[in-house]
Each structure stands twice: as C-alpha cells, then as structure tokens.
Amino acid sequence: MTSGDLSRRRFFAQAAVASVGMTVPMSVEPGAPEADGLVEVAFTVNGKGERLRVDPRITLLDALRERLELTGTKKGCDRGQCGACTVHVDGRRVLSCLTLVATMDGKRLTTIEGLAKGDRLHPVQQAFIDCDGFQCGFCTPGQIMSAVAVLREGHAKSDEEIREAMSGNICRCGAYPNIVEAVKQARS
Amino acid sequence: MRSVDREDGPLKVTGAAVYAADHHPDRLAYGYLLTSTIARGSILGMDTGQAAKAPGVLALYTPFNPVKLYPYAKEENAELTPPLQNTDVRYYGQAIGLVVAETFEQARDAAALVITRYSAQQPRASFTDGLPSAAPPPSGTPVVDVLAPGVTSIDQALAAGDVTLTATYSTPVETHVAMEPHATTAFWTADQLTIYTATQGVRLVVDRLTETLGIEAAKIHVINPYVGGGFGNKWGMWAHTPLTAAAARALGRPVKTVLTREQVFSVVGHRPPSSQTVSLGAAPDGTLVAVKNDGVSGKSASNNFYEPVANLSLVLYGSANLHVSRKVVTLDVPVTTIMRAPQESNGSFALESALDELADKLGMDPLDLRRKNDTPIRPSDKLPWSSKHLQECYTMGAERFGWSRRSSKPGTVTDGDWLVGLGMATATYGASRGQASIKVRLRDDGRAIVSGTAADLGTGQSTVFAVLTADGLGIPVGRVVPQLGDSATPPAANAGGSGSTSTNGPAVQLATDAAKAAMVTLATEHDKSPFKGQEVTFSNGEIRGGGREMPFGDLLTLLDVPAVEATATSPRSPVRDHAFRSFGAHFCEVRVNRWTGEPRVSRWLCVVDAGTIVNPKTARSQIAGGIIMGIGQALLEDLRIEPETGRFGNATMADYLVPINADIPDIGVEFLDYPDTLLSDLGARGIGEFGIVGAAGAVANAIYNATGKRIRDLPITLDKLL
Numbered sequence: 088m089t090s091g092d093l094s095r096r097r098f099f100a101q102a103a104v105a106s107v108g109m110t111v112p113m114s115v116e117p118g119a120p121e122a123d124g125l126v127e128v129a130f131t132v133n134g135k136g137e138r139l140r141v142d143p144r145i146t147l148l149d150a151l152r153e154r155l156e157l158t159g160t161k162k163g164c165d166r167g168q169c170g171a172c173t174v175h176v177d178g179r180r181v182l183s184c185l186t187l188v189a190t191m192d193g194k195r196l197t198t199i200e201g202l203a204k205g206d207r208l209h210p211v212q213q214a215f216i217d218c219d220g221f222q223c224g225f226c227t228p229g230q231i232m233s234a235v236a237v238l239r240e241g242h243a244k245s246d247e248e249i250r251e252a253m254s255g256n257i258c259r260c261g262a263y264p265n266i267v268e269a270v271k272q273a274r275s
Numbered sequence: 276m277r278s279v280d281r282e283d284g285p286l287k288v289t290g291a292a293v294y295a296a297d298h299h300p301d302r303l304a305y306g307y308l309l310t311s312t313i314a315r316g317s318i319l320g321m322d323t324g325q326a327a328k329a330p331g332v333l334a335l336y337t338p339f340n341p342v343k344l345y346p347y348a349k350e351e352n353a354e355l356t357p358p359l360q361n362t363d364v365r366y367y368g369q370a371i372g373l374v375v376a377e378t379f380e381q382a383r384d385a386a387a388l389v390i391t392r393y394s395a396q397q398p399r400a401s402f403t404d405g406l407p408s409a410a411p412p413p414s415g416t417p418v419v420d421v422l423a424p425g426v427t428s429i430d431q432a433l434a435a436g437d438v439t440l441t442a443t444y445s446t447p448v449e450t451h452v453a454m455e456p457h458a459t460t461a462f463w464t465a466d467q468l469t470i471y472t473a474t475q476g477v478r479l480v481v482d483r484l485t486e487t488l489g490i491e492a493a494k495i496h497v498i499n500p501y502v503g504g505g506f507g508n509k510w511g512m513w514a515h516t517p518l519t520a521a522a523a524r525a526l527g528r529p530v531k532t533v534l535t536r537e538q539v540f541s542v543v544g545h546r547p548p549s550s551q552t553v554s555l556g557a558a559p560d561g562t563l564v565a566v567k568n569d570g571v572s573g574k575s576a577s578n579n580f581y582e583p584v585a586n587l588s589l590v591l592y593g594s595a596n597l598h599v600s601r602k603v604v605t606l607d608v609p610v611t612t613i614m615r616a617p618q619e620s621n622g623s624f625a626l627e628s629a630l631d632e633l634a635d636k637l638g639m640d641p642l643d644l645r646r647k648n649d650t651p652i653r654p655s656d657k658l659p660w661s662s663k664h665l666q667e668c669y670t671m672g673a674e675r676f677g678w679s680r681r682s683s684k685p686g687t688v689t690d691g692d693w694l695v696g697l698g699m700a701t702a703t704y705g706a707s708r709g710q711a712s713i714k715v716r717l718r719d720d721g722r723a724i725v726s727g728t729a730a731d732l733g734t735g736q737s738t739v740f741a742v743l744t745a746d747g748l749g750i751p752v753g754r755v756v757p758q759l760g761d762s763a764t765p766p767a768a769n770a771g772g773s774g775s776t777s778t779n780g781p782a783v784q785l786a787t788d789a790a791k792a793a794m795v796t797l798a799t800e801h802d803k804s805p806f807k808g809q810e811v812t813f814s815n816g817e818i819r820g821g822g823r824e825m826p827f828g829d830l831l832t833l834l835d836v837p838a839v840e841a842t843a844t845s846p847r848s849p850v851r852d853h854a855f856r857s858f859g860a861h862f863c864e865v866r867v868n869r870w871t872g873e874p875r876v877s878r879w880l881c882v883v884d885a886g887t888i889v890n891p892k893t894a895r896s897q898i899a900g901g902i903i904m905g906i907g908q909a910l911l912e913d914l915r916i917e918p919e920t921g922r923f924g925n926a927t928m929a930d931y932l933v934p935i936n937a938d939i940p941d942i943g944v945e946f947l948d949y950p951d952t953l954l955s956d957l958g959a960r961g962i963g964e965f966g967i968v969g970a971a972g973a974v975a976n977a978i979y980n981a982t983g984k985r986i987r988d989l990p991i992t993l994d995k996l997l
Contacts, residue, residue, distance in 0.1 A: 159290015
C-alpha cells in the first residue's frame with residue numbers, strides 16, 4: 088500500500104465526519120490533514136501546475152469551478168448521472184463530480200479549456216460546430232471531453248458504437264444525431 | 276435560405292460561454308436551499324442552533340428569521356407567493372430556508388444540521404384518485420361547444436356519426452430537466468442590484484424582483500446571455516432567486532445559489548398529468564362530423580397553472596361539431612408550470628391516437644383520414660389559416676419515408692426478433708407576433724452589434740439575430756455581434772411560446788434599416804464626410820454615392836465617430852381576420868422486441884411548414900430536439916408521486932428517464948419554404964414547440980402498427996407491451 092493510498096483513506100474518513108457536521112478532534116498522524124482540517128494537493132490542469140489547500144469534502148468539479156475558476160466544466164447533477172462534468176485525468180475520462188480533489192495529487196488533468204491549441208480548436212470541437220452538435224451548450228464540454236476519449240479509446244467504429252459510448256452524456260436539447268455526426272467527422 | 280454555424284459555437288465548445296452559475300465576484304458567499312420534507316401542513320419550528328455554529332456559516336434564513344419579501348403583485352406560471360414569509364408547507368420539496376456560508380461545502384453541510392418540526396396533514400397526491408371529483412378550472416371557460424345549425428348537443432352530433440369511437444388517454448407528470456440547474460448569483464453596489472440568473476427572459480426577472488424586493492426596476496440589472504436550456508422551466512422566477520438577492524443585500528456581499536438537481540425537480544415546477552376522453556364521429560368516407568374531448572389536468576394547490584389539454588381538438592381537424600371541456604384536479608404537489616408545447620403536446624397524443632383508432636375502425640389508411648379532415652379554416656371560429664400547406668407535408672413525408680410500405684394489418688411485419696411498425700401524426704403549433712424593440716449599432720471597427728432582451732436557450736436565437744442583421748447590412752454574419760440576455764437593452768420578446776423569431780425577427784430587420792438610415796444621415800450631413808450633400812445608398816455594408824463607396828466602418832473611422840445606432844420597435848400583429856399556425860407531418864418507425872416488449876424508435880421524418888426558416892441549420896436541430904423530447908414523452912418520462920407523502924419518488928436524472936444517445940436514431944427534418952407574409956414581412960412563424968406536438972402520438976401509432984396493442988397511457992414502457 089502506498090502512502091497515497093493511506094492518505095486517501097484518511098481524506099475519506101475526514102470527509103465522512105465532516106459531512107455529518109460533527110466537530111470531532113482528529114488525531115494528528117504523519118500525512119494527515121493539517122490542524123485546520125485542510126489538505127494539500129498538487130496537480131496539473133491543462134499543463135499548468137496547481138497547488139491547493141482544500142476542504143477534504145470538495146469535489147474535483149467544485150475545485151475546478153469555484154477554486155480555480157475553470158467554469159467550462161459543468162455541474163448538471165452532481166451525482167454522476169448526466170456526464171456534464173466529464174474531464175480527463177491522466178488521459179482517462181472521469182466524472183469530476185464523483186471525484187474528490189484530494190485524490191488528485193500528482194495527477195494530470197485536462198478540462199474543456201485545455202483542449203484547443205491557442206486559437207486552433209481541437210478537431211472534435213470544430214466538428215461539434217460544423218455538425219451543430221449542441222444547442223444550449225451546457226452539456227457540450229462534457230460531451231466533447233467524452234467524445235475525445237471515445238475516439239482515443241477506439242470506441243467509435245460504427246454509429247451504434249458511438250451512440251452507446253456517448254450515452255453517459257445526457258443532452259436534453261436532443262442534439263444526439265448531430266453529436267454522432269460530429270464524432271464521425273472527427274474520426275476521419 | 277443559407278445555413279449558418281451558431282455564432283456562439285466557439286464559446287460553447289471551449290467552455291468560455293458564461294452561464295449564471297459561472298460567475299465569481301469577489302467575496303462570493305454560497306447559498307444552499309433548505310426544502311420541506313412534508314407535502315402539506317405547517318412548520319412548527321426549526322432548530323438551527325447547530326447549523327448556525329457550523330464553520331463558515333454567515334446566515335441562516337427561515338420563516339422564523341426571514342429576509343423580507345413583498346407579495347408578488349401579478350400571477351405568473353410559478354409560485355403565487357415568495358418564500359419564507361409564512362410557515363405554510365404546500366408541497367414536498369418547497370423552499371423553507373437558505374443557508375449562506377463561505378463555501379458551498381460549508382453551506383450544504385450546515386443545511387443538513389437543521390432540524391425542522393412540522394404539523395403534517397395528509398396530502399392530496401394522486402391525480403387518478405382525484406379524477407372523479409375534478410373541478411372547473413380557475414381560469415378559462417369550462418366548456419366550449421361549436422355546433423352546426425340545428426344541432427343541440429355534441430352527443431347528438433356524435434350519435435349521427437356512422438362510425439364512432441370513444442377512448443381515454445392519460446399522461447403522467449413530466450418535467451423539463453434542462454441540463455443547467457437553476458442558478459442565481461447576486462450582488463449589490465449601493466442600492467443597485469446586479470443579478471446573473473438562468474431565465475428565459477431577463478425582463479421577467481426584473482418585473483418579479485421589482486415586486487418582491489420592493490425596489491424600482493431601474494435599480495435591477497439582470498444579465499443572462501447563455502441559458503442552459505429552458506423548455507418553459509426558466510420562464511417563472513423561482514424561490515432561490517429573490518432569496519439570493521435579498522440575502523446578498525442583507526449580508527452586503529455577493530451570494531450564489533445553485534439548485535441541486537434533486538431540488539430542480541421540486542422547486543421549479545413541472546408539467547401536470549392529464550386525462551382526456553376523446554369521442555370522434557365520422558361518416559363512412561372518414562369525414563369527421565363530431566369531435567369531443569373532455570380534458571382534465573392536474574394543478575398544484577400552490578398556483579393556478581393547468582393544461583387545458585383538450586384545446587387542440589378545437590383547431591386541428593375540420594368538423595362541423597366540436598366540444599372541449601376543461602377540468603382540474605388540485606394536488607398538494609410542487610408548482611405546475613409551462614413545459615414545451617403546454618397542453619398541445621399532451622393534447623396531440625390523445626387526438627392523434629384517437630384518429631388512428633378511428634382510421635382502424637373505418638378501415639382507412641390513417642394518413643388518408645387526416646388528409647380528408649384537413650381544413651383551410653380554423654374550425655373553432657372559421658377564420659382562414661394564414662398560410663397552410665399541410666397536404667404538401669403529408670405528401671412529401673409519405674413519399675420520402677416510404678409510408679406506402681406500411682402494412683395495414685398490425686403485427687405482421689417482423690425483422691428477426693423485432694416487430695416493426697410505422698406511425699404518423701400531424702405536427703403543429705400556433706404562431707403570433709408580439710411587440711419587440713431592438714437596437715443595432717454600427718461601429719467604427721466595421722462590426723454591428725444587435726441587442727435586445729431576448730434569450731437564446733439553445734434555440735439559435737442569437738444566430739438568427741446575426742443572420743438577419745448581416746443580411747440587412749450586406750455584411751458577413753461573422754461581423755455581427757448579437758447581445759442578448761441583458762435587461763439594459765431594448766425590450767424584446769422573452770423566449771417562450773415559439774414566439775421569439777416571429778416577434779424579434781421583424782424588429783431586428785426594422786432596427787437594421789433604421790441603423791442604415793442613421794448611417795446615411797451621418798454620411799450626408801457630417802461636415803468632414805466625403806458624401807456630404809450627396810445622394811447615397813447603403814448596400815453591401817458600404818455607403819455608396821457620387822462614384823465613391825466606403826465601408827461604414829471606414830467612414831466612421833474617417834469621421835472619428837465611434838458608432839451610429841438606432842432602436843426600432845416592431846408592433847404586435849394587427850391582423851385579426853386570419854389565424855396563424857404551423858403545420859407538418861411526423862412519420863416514424865418503431866421496433867418492439869417480441870420477447871421483451873422493449874420499444875425502440877428506429878426511423879423518423881418530419882416535414883415542416885413553419886413559414887420562413889431563417890437558419891435551417893439550427894432550425895433543424897431545434898425541431899429534432901422537440902421530436903426527441905417527444906420520444907421521451909412517449910417511451911420514458913414519468914415523474915412518480917408517492918401518494919402517501921406527496922414526494923416525487925424518482926427525482927434524479929438516473930431515475931427520471933430522458934432519452935440518451937443510444938435511444939435516438941437519425942431524425943430527418945424537411946422544411947417547406949412558404950413565408951407567412953400575413954404574419955410579417957419576414958414570414959417566420961417559430962418552431963420551438965412544434966417538434967414535440969404529435970411526436971408521442973406518432974410513436975403510439977407505430978407501436979400499434981407493430982404489435983396490435985393500443986397503449987393509451989404514457990409512457991409506453993415495455994411492461995405495457997408484454
């Protein structure tokens with residue numbers, strides 16, 4: 088078991104206590120949260136190093152949005168049910184609302200803000216514009232982050248496979264057929 | 276018509292479009308709503324001691340420690356009273372408090388420490404149980420009869436039909452589930468309120484806040500350029516908004532409150548359940564001689580909104596005798612409100628299903644039955660339709676979809692394990708043109724700014740503004756900057772009732788013309804102008820005259836004038852001798868698994884006669900979106916109320932099912948191009964609701980064709996097909 092695992096367990100323990108709101112004094116152990124209850128975490132977001140001292144309860148989604156002010160990642164349900172908060176952690180798609188930021192130490196994150204190269208849009212972003220793969224735009228960052236990963240994972244071989252692989256991202260405006268077209272355009 | 280990419284596309288695909296919850300003013304505090312856990316009764320007390328002492332908590336507002344909010348002066352399709360002003364509980368999930376803390380986590384966890392004691396009563400929570408005692412509606416006529424001369428009652432007319440049909444159709448509670456949960460960020464600068472809040476119209480928020488905060492409209496600035504979907508649910512202003520504004524005033528710092536997804540299900544309203552008993556009488560050739568629809572809608576005890584679901588039966592198909600009635604069942608449930616195609620989406624499910632059943636009885640093709648009863652006049656008042664090309668929609672749709680391959684015998688077409696059926700229905704929605712004002716500003720950098728209080732909920736409205744302004748000025752669309760969702764701009768139409776483009780579009784055109792005229796005046800009157808005193812024209816973005824031409828931006832630069840601008844107002848339509856409505860035809864194929872009963876929509880085509888389509892690219896998406904919501908209505912959506920508690924039992928996005936990508940096939944959308952010039956010179960009628968109307972009926976009809984099973988109770992889940 089690595090020290091990372093140990094400290095992760097302590098984060099959860101603290102989070103559980105904090106979430107019921109009791110003020111129980113914590114015993115101080117090496118690597119444990121500091122006296123003020125905050126934990127320190129360092130990771131990179133879109134290539135930039137970030138170091139935060141955070142409430143162990145804070146999700147990756149809320150840390151991105153409220154601490155780092157990267158508000159492109161959206162909170163649609165906060166329960167892992169809609170996909171709007173999808174980001175990449177070490178290249179894998181992750182629901183940031185179901186991830187505690189305290190577990191991000193040493194990780195490499197990419198959010199919707201980090202996809203374009205300067206003014207040049209990522210091919211998936213361009214395809215979403217070309218194919219009108221969105222309406223209100225609220226689910227779009229999550230859709231695009233999923234689509235990039237789905238393509239990278241090789242799960243976009245047929246329309247049916249795209250529909251299945253993109254089904255973790257709900258779009259209430261109903262842009263689904265255009266999203267499938269956008270993924271196909273980006274694939275080719 | 277040319278298709279244009281969404282003007283806000285680059286912002287939306289990079290995460291740079293700023294929604295209401297994305298604002299982060301300095302010293303921001305976080306609000307978290309407390310909601311009731313009974314459906315009817317009153318609050319006896321709230322123990323807030325632990326919560327108030329929790330780390331980071333700044334304030335805790337309850338009915339026992341409220342922020343002052345004045346009663347709402349006008350009735351909207353939302354709450355009748357502002358929150359926390361008394362201890363009444365009218366539904367489960369009602370806002371009963373607001374915790375404000377330094378962080379979201381602190382506010383949320385402190386909220387969990389509040390213990391509320393109630394005096395609870397048994398709620399009225401079952402629509403079905405209430406049906407026998409349904410009562411006349413709070414507004415509108417309870418009964419409308421349109422009878423041919425000499426006919427004394429609709430039942431007499433029905434009895435004269437050679438073939439008759441009576442059936443009852445029901446629909447459950449549905450809800451919008453816009454992807455953006457309702458959010459409000461508010462801050463005060465002295466006595467001036469700035470508020471970012473998710474809304475279908477910034478003016479709606481100004482009006483409501485003026486009433487309840489007791490301050491002048493001029494002191495309220497509402498900003499909301501990007502809206503994460505609305506579908507009716509962001510028309511009303513809901514409890515968190517005035518609470519957040521008042522808390523920010525009391526605390527002297529910015530406050531942001533975002534509803535949790537679970538709160539969205541109860542705090543902001545839903546589509547009421549409905550029941551319709553439809554009777555049709557027809558001659559042997561299919562001519563309808565009587566249409567009767569007794570409609571009942573649920574209605575929250577908390578407000579007066581209900582769906583007069585039967586109304587569509589008064590206008591869609593010709594018949595010499597028509598009858599609709601409206602009743603309500605009042606329930607102790609969250610607020611009932613408008614949702615995409617209020618009344619007509621439910622109304623069409625019943626009417627289109629009934630027509631299909633009648634066709635079966637007549638031994639007619641259901642498409643032929645609809646053709647037979649197409650009418651150039653509005654049956655309820657005999658006014659001619661302004662521009663109706665429904666027959667062409669039917670013909671084009673049938674041909675392109677392959678309707679002739681439909682088997683008239685249900686349950687006879689199979690493909691492996693799947694029973695395959697085709698269905699169709701008429702699509703429709705009413706149209707109108709209200710008053711709107713728009714400003715167009717021509718700048719020295721060669722750009723044009725078009726602004727008004729309109730909202731783009733994902734509809735493409737801002738791109739419509741850009742297209743119309745660019746076309747009027749003769750410049751590329753990319754040089755127009757639309758600015759919507761700002762209460763400081765001229766009063767344009769809010770986004771609702773499929774009226775944005777039909778109302779705002781003509782105003783954009785007028786304002787563009789006015790801005791051109793202002794530019795011409797400047798060119799011919801400014802002392803330093805090379806066009807001074809000359810005859811000039813404005814075309815292709817240039818001032819032309821005296822053998823010279825100059826782009827407007829260059830001329831402004833030359834004259835050292837930053838911009839010229841003009842505001843124009845387009846009046847509401849004065850036409851009273853025609854009726855306005857869009858029409859079209861849905862065709863779909865549904866497959867039902869013969870072993871599991873699972874229904875899957877596999878093909879769709881919709882042909883649309885909605886007047887001028889300003890931007891087919893976004894319009895096609897909007898129609899498809901309506902159809903997809905209709906597929907959800909047909910097969911998935913069902914917000915269940917626990918009868919004992921009045922609680923919505925499946926108030927999460929995992930439990931209230933909406934369509935996902937894997938549920939949806941390609942959706943074909945074809946537009947006819949007949950500008951409705953009686954409505955406006957632009958000729959656009961609006962398409963926001965159109966796609967959902969008829970969609971559930973088409974699915975139900977296809978399922979009947981596939982299986983021989985007629986399901987009259989939405990949603991059509993697999994258990995009903997086994």
